[in-house]
Amino acid sequence: MSGAPVRGDGPGLLRAIESRLPGLRLLVDEGDREAYRRDETAYLPAGLPLAVALPVETAQVVALVRLCGEFDVPIVPRGAGTGLSGAAAGIEGALTIAFTRMDRILEIDGENLTVTTQPGIINARLKAAVGERGLFYAPDPASYEQCTIGGNLGTNAGGLCCVKYGVTRDAVLGLEVVMADGTLLRLGGKNVKDVAGYGLIPLLVGSQGTLGIVTEATLRLRPAPPPRSTLIAFFPSLDAAGRAVAGLTAAGLGPVTLELMDRYTIRAVDEVHRLGLDREAAAMLLVESDLPGTAAVAEMDAAVPVCEESGATSVIRAQDPQEADWLRQGRRLAYRALEHLGVARMEDVGVPRSRIPEMLAEIEAIAVRNRIAVGTFGHAGDGNLHPTFVLDRDEGDPAVVRLDAARGELYEAALRLGGTVTGEHGIGVARRDWLVRQRGPEAVEVMRSIKRALDPRDLFNPGRML
Amino acid sequence: MSGAPVRGDGPGLLRAIESRLPGLRLLVDEGDREAYRRDETAYLPAGLPLAVALPVETAQVVALVRLCGEFDVPIVPRGAGTGLSGAAAGIEGALTIAFTRMDRILEIDGENLTVTTQPGIINARLKAAVGERGLFYAPDPASYEQCTIGGNLGTNAGGLCCVKYGVTRDAVLGLEVVMADGTLLRLGGKNVKDVAGYGLIPLLVGSQGTLGIVTEATLRLRPAPPPRSTLIAFFPSLDAAGRAVAGLTAAGLGPVTLELMDRYTIRAVDEVHRLGLDREAAAMLLVESDLPGTAAVAEMDAAVPVCEESGATSVIRAQDPQEADWLRQGRRLAYRALEHLGVARMEDVGVPRSRIPEMLAEIEAIAVRNRIAVGTFGHAGDGNLHPTFVLDRDEGDPAVVRLDAARGELYEAALRLGGTVTGEHGIGVARRDWLVRQRGPEAVEVMRSIKRALDPRDLFNPGRML
Numbered sequence: 001m002s003g004a005p006v007r008g009d010g011p012g013l014l015r016a017i018e019s020r021l022p023g024l025r026l027l028v029d030e031g032d033r034e035a036y037r038r039d040e041t042a043y044l045p046a047g048l049p050l051a052v053a054l055p056v057e058t059a060q061v062v063a064l065v066r067l068c069g070e071f072d073v074p075i076v077p078r079g080a081g082t083g084l085s086g087a088a089a090g091i092e093g094a095l096t097i098a099f100t101r102m103d104r105i106l107e108i109d110g111e112n113l114t115v116t117t118q119p120g121i122i123n124a125r126l127k128a129a130v131g132e133r134g135l136f137y138a139p140d141p142a143s144y145e146q147c148t149i150g151g152n153l154g155t156n157a158g159g160l161c162c163v164k165y166g167v168t169r170d171a172v173l174g175l176e177v178v179m180a181d182g183t184l185l186r187l188g189g190k191n192v193k194d195v196a197g198y199g200l201i202p203l204l205v206g207s208q209g210t211l212g213i214v215t216e217a218t219l220r221l222r223p224a225p226p227p228r229s230t231l232i233a234f235f236p237s238l239d240a241a242g243r244a245v246a247g248l249t250a251a252g253l254g255p256v257t258l259e260l261m262d263r264y265t266i267r268a269v270d271e272v273h274r275l276g277l278d279r280e281a282a283a284m285l286l287v288e289s290d291l292p293g294t295a296a297v298a299e300m301d302a303a304v305p306v307c308e309e310s311g312a313t314s315v316i317r318a319q320d321p322q323e324a325d326w327l328r329q330g331r332r333l334a335y336r337a338l339e340h341l342g343v344a345r346m347e348d349v350g351v352p353r354s355r356i357p358e359m360l361a362e363i364e365a366i367a368v369r370n371r372i373a374v375g376t377f378g379h380a381g382d383g384n385l386h387p388t389f390v391l392d393r394d395e396g397d398p399a400v401v402r403l404d405a406a407r408g409e410l411y412e413a414a415l416r417l418g419g420t421v422t423g424e425h426g427i428g429v430a431r432r433d434w435l436v437r438q439r440g441p442e443a444v445e446v447m448r449s450i451k452r453a454l455d456p457r458d459l460f461n462p463g464r465m466l
Numbered sequence: 467m468s469g470a471p472v473r474g475d476g477p478g479l480l481r482a483i484e485s486r487l488p489g490l491r492l493l494v495d496e497g498d499r500e501a502y503r504r505d506e507t508a509y510l511p512a513g514l515p516l517a518v519a520l521p522v523e524t525a526q527v528v529a530l531v532r533l534c535g536e537f538d539v540p541i542v543p544r545g546a547g548t549g550l551s552g553a554a555a556g557i558e559g560a561l562t563i564a565f566t567r568m569d570r571i572l573e574i575d576g577e578n579l580t581v582t583t584q585p586g587i588i589n590a591r592l593k594a595a596v597g598e599r600g601l602f603y604a605p606d607p608a609s610y611e612q613c614t615i616g617g618n619l620g621t622n623a624g625g626l627c628c629v630k631y632g633v634t635r636d637a638v639l640g641l642e643v644v645m646a647d648g649t650l651l652r653l654g655g656k657n658v659k660d661v662a663g664y665g666l667i668p669l670l671v672g673s674q675g676t677l678g679i680v681t682e683a684t685l686r687l688r689p690a691p692p693p694r695s696t697l698i699a700f701f702p703s704l705d706a707a708g709r710a711v712a713g714l715t716a717a718g719l720g721p722v723t724l725e726l727m728d729r730y731t732i733r734a735v736d737e738v739h740r741l742g743l744d745r746e747a748a749a750m751l752l753v754e755s756d757l758p759g760t761a762a763v764a765e766m767d768a769a770v771p772v773c774e775e776s777g778a779t780s781v782i783r784a785q786d787p788q789e790a791d792w793l794r795q796g797r798r799l800a801y802r803a804l805e806h807l808g809v810a811r812m813e814d815v816g817v818p819r820s821r822i823p824e825m826l827a828e829i830e831a832i833a834v835r836n837r838i839a840v841g842t843f844g845h846a847g848d849g850n851l852h853p854t855f856v857l858d859r860d861e862g863d864p865a866v867v868r869l870d871a872a873r874g875e876l877y878e879a880a881l882r883l884g885g886t887v888t889g890e891h892g893i894g895v896a897r898r899d900w901l902v903r904q905r906g907p908e909a910v911e912v913m914r915s916i917k918r919a920l921d922p923r924d925l926f927n928p929g930r931m932l
Contacts, residue, residue, distance in 0.1 A: 111820035190818035202668030223718035252689035295761035352656035354577035
């Protein structure tokens with residue numbers, strides 16, 4: 001990618017940053033910049049940043065945006081780089097602003113159930129800090145021990161418990177945002193309900209750094225729910241597991257977690273972590289309740305016969321929180337376990353819940369047709385699946401050709417079933433060609449007109465999403 | 467208002483509609499049009515529509531938007547006219563499109579927990595239709611027996627149970643929208659999670675018909691929760707009631723309803739409906755739980771001591787669903803009861819929950835200072851209060867002067883406490899001067915740039931909100 005065209009006056013920008021922001025940490029060595037080239041999306045080409053700025057305060061971000069505008073150098077905002085769409089990967093010759101040092105919690109407000117934080121904080125650290133106060137921040141991407149809140153805001157991240165508590169967008173009450181002309185906006189605050197003007201917050205959340213750069217967020221908390229009641233169930237077919245998911249909904253249950261893993265993933269996890277999972281099962285469901293008092297156990301009591309009537313070969317209930325955590329970890333470690341088997345490219349399709357069995361059958365057929373191993377796991381409760389293609393490390397280009405074919409068929413299948421090419425990871429670069437296919441040219445033109453209105457010079461993350 | 471300037475070629479538009487849409491019901495008689503001049507906002511001047519169109523299908527709406535563009539006649543979209551911000555009131559010489567005949571439910575999908583509907587359906591009728599299938603549509607504005615889903619979408623309406631289940635925006639999965647150039651967009655669908663592109667749906671919801679006109683919506687349902695466990699508690703001071711609200715949060719309770727009424731409102735309701743409320747109490751709270759099994763009763767068991775420790779003089783628990791419904795009706799009828807006492811102008815301020823006691827004190831002082839009676843009720847659980855000024859029917863203009871002064875002080879107080887001038891009713895016309903005060907000129911300019919991008923000729927509801 002070193003030969004890609006580069007926009008703006010990079011050397012002029014670097015000189016200006018050094019003279020006007022002498023206290024700012026700025027990485028310019030090639031080795032350092034190389035570390036910010038990629039995110040976690042396998043097989044995705046990415047550019048080398050001109051430099052990487054690591055601001056510690058909002059004023060530095062405002063100054064950087066203004067200078068980049070002056071020198072016409074694009075900006076890539078970045079959190080921990082755990083993204084799976086390429087939205088935070090480098091753009092050749094652009095300035096990457098990494099928020100990992102803007103990681104302070106500014107206020108935990110127990111009375112109003114809010115936390116105000118800088119964006120670079122790691123999701124798990126925020127959870128732990130509010131947890132010490134008996135409070136709970138719900139969104140929990142599987143990468144929550146690595147990913148930042150800023151990245152979560154960029155992609156509108158989901159996670160394992162969003163089937164009950166909603167996605168990142170639902171948790172945002174206030175934002176401080178630097179716009180492309182350097183204007184600093186403070187939007188919202190601590191009001192749970194507020195309809196004064198357009199919903200700029202939900203527009204900015206999920207825009208992958210293309211409309212504004214978040215420098216502070218006020219997030220909604222809940223009282224910490226009680227310990228969960230947890231079960232896992234093994235099924236002889238994907239179809240049986242799909243029937244169980246539908247049955248849980250039909251029974252009126254509202255679990256906090258309703259996750260699925262297929263046989264390939266079960267085996268990968270068990271191989272690495274030796275959890276004693278049923279390796280012969282075609283699918284496993286993880287079901288959890290966090291209702292208060294005896295209601296959690298009652299909800300799991302009601303889930304057991306639903307699983308059994310759907311054909312479960314075994315149902316295991318955690319006897320205590322330690323055992324529950326252990327079962328849960330199996331699901332959380334799915335992606336890492338698959339990475340032990342080769343290069344893992346995780347996808348993120350979503351379908352209306354009732355179409356999950358069909359989508360699972362499509363995924364299996366696509367993998368066979370394209371001769372690629374696939375492990376599928378994901379959020380069965382909200383129809384969001386992560387088929388993860390696993391490729392031989394040594395195969396090289398022929399594998400990529402097959403991968404691209406398989407990805408195309410995967411997206412086609414999801415759209416045919418009324419679904420989406422991305423449930424929670426984002427369009428980014430990786431799925432950019434598919435946005436028009438899914439949304440239609442008219443809707444994408446509306447998005448483009450908003451981008452032009454808010455960032456007319458295409459300074460923020462150009463070429464991403466739209 | 468008959469002398470207000472009128473834009474576009476109205477007579478030309480009417481001739482074109484009559485020739486090109488012969489099947490469309492179009493009201494042109496002055497008496498008929500007069501019925502669409504106002505919404506429910508007291509003391510708000512409004513214009514007489516040029517005509518009122520009552521389409522029955524999307525294609526008619528698209529044709530109307532294109533014709534209005536051609537003849538440069540603005541459009542006011544309207545539901546049942548129960549709004550309290552003037553957003554659906556008439557604009558002199560504009561075409562009002564009333565959606566009350568586009569009221570068909572198109573599909574109830576029990577497997578995917580969605581309902582797809584035309585926008586003109588009344589909220590209560592939608593609730594009843596999905597209820598017959600054991601399903602539940604959560605957003606429940608107090609006017610739910612009159613207001614339409616389309617109006618709810620326009621204002622991002624809240625209601626009594628949104629403290630637990632979220633507001634209208636949180637319930638929208640898909641929209642069909644006519645844009646200002648006549649383009650028909652279909653956004654989203656039945657996917658619970660979907661991050662492909664910008665969040666156009668949450669941007670359109672709450673935009674009060676200024677960015678697009680909704681012709682169909684797919685809304686999220688839940689399994690019908692069990693019957694509620696209900697209590698009401700009376701307090702000797704507003705402060706004591708405020709402490710109880712904070713105490714319920716601190717106790718980790720998550721009631722589905724947490725509503726407040728002040729003494730003036732209690733007396734008005736009891737005068738009209740003879741419910742046997744404690745007329746000497748300074749405040750009443752309505753608290754409800756819809757947790758499954760025994761958890762609802764347990765949650766109310768836990769709420770009782772919190773109320774008592776905060777100073778409640780009496781706590782009454784409903785013994786059965788009929789009694790619960792009867793207690794709940796007291797709160798729902800608050801506004802109508804106040805209307806018995808004079809002309810009621812309902813306001814809609816919100817504050818961070820912890821500031822409720824201060825806001826209540828401010829409201830009382832403002833009423834005294836301006837010599838206007840006020841009854842306050844509202845959604846204490848999410849900080850959204852409806853101080854309702856009650857004016858003598860015969861007083862006329864002097865009352866309006868005092869009302870405007872009181873409203874200004876009310877908004878000032880809400881903003882000083884970190885609140886909003888509107889929690890769920892919208893900016894509309896009534897609070898338009900206050901949008902910049904609350905959001906700041908930069909944020910409003912961002913909103914304006916979005917409006918210009920999506921409706922460059924200002925065809926949709928001009929002069930509203932922005």
